[in-house]
Amino acid sequence: YGTMTILVISTIVHYYTVPHLTLSNAIKQIPLQLDQAAETLGTSKWKTFWKVYLPMCFPALCDVSVYIFVNTMTTVSAAIFLYSPDTSLAAVAVLNMDDAGDTVAAVAMSILILTTSCVVKLIHWLFTRKIMARSQQWRESSH
Numbered sequence: 001y002g003t004m005t006i007l008v009i010s011t012i013v014h015y016y017t018v019p020h021l022t023l024s025n026a027i028k029q030i031p032l033q034l035d036q037a038a039e040t041l042g043t044s045k046w047k048t049f050w051k052v053y054l055p056m057c058f059p060a061l062c063d064v065s066v067y068i069f070v071n072t073m074t075t076v077s078a079a080i081f082l083y084s085p086d087t088s089l090a091a092v093a094v095l096n097m098d099d100a101g102d103t104v105a106a107v108a109m110s111i112l113i114l115t116t117s118c119v120v121k122l123i124h125w126l127f128t129r130k131i132m133a134r135s136q137q138w139r140e141s142s143h
Contacts, residue, residue, distance in 0.1 A: 002084025010078045015071050019064040026060035027053070055135050059128055066124040070117045 030053065038048040054061075076091045083092050090113050097106035 002082065002087060004087050007079060007082055007087060007089070010082055011068070011072045011075060014075070014078055015068055018067060022060050022064050022067075023057065026057040030056050058135065059132060062124060062128045062131075066121060069120055073113050073117050 034052055035048065038052070043051075074091055076095060079089050079092055080095070083089055090109060094106045094109045094113070097103075097109060
């Protein structure tokens with residue numbers, strides 16, 4: 001109770017369905033013949049994972065990581081019951097500031113949360129755009 005570990009586990013369980021469906025759909029788009037070809041050529045499962053599956057699912061993996069980050073920045077539902085003074089969260093701090101009558105500080109903290117989420121999303125967009133241009137050229141040539 002009150003540890004960062006339990007907060008992380010709670011958040012992962014809370015937001016599990018969207019990342020699971022996103023990554024499942026990304027994996028389903030990969031042809032089964034790639035596994036068969038890799039097996040026929042004697043390639044290990046790990047090498048196939050690193051050279052085929054990870055690059056093909058990279059955009060979905062990046063989207064999932066940003067989804068979890070942005071949602072955890074604003075979550076209060078389970079965290080309000082699990083946090084302790086040692087593991088104070090930004091979203092919970094906003095509630096505590098507002099309850100204490102410090103509305104200006106609560107608004108400032110809310111703006112910091114929003115700004116942080118926007119900066120992370122911008123970094124995600126720039127990073128995935130750069131990586132996609134370099135590693136996903138095969139998608140454009142197949143059309």
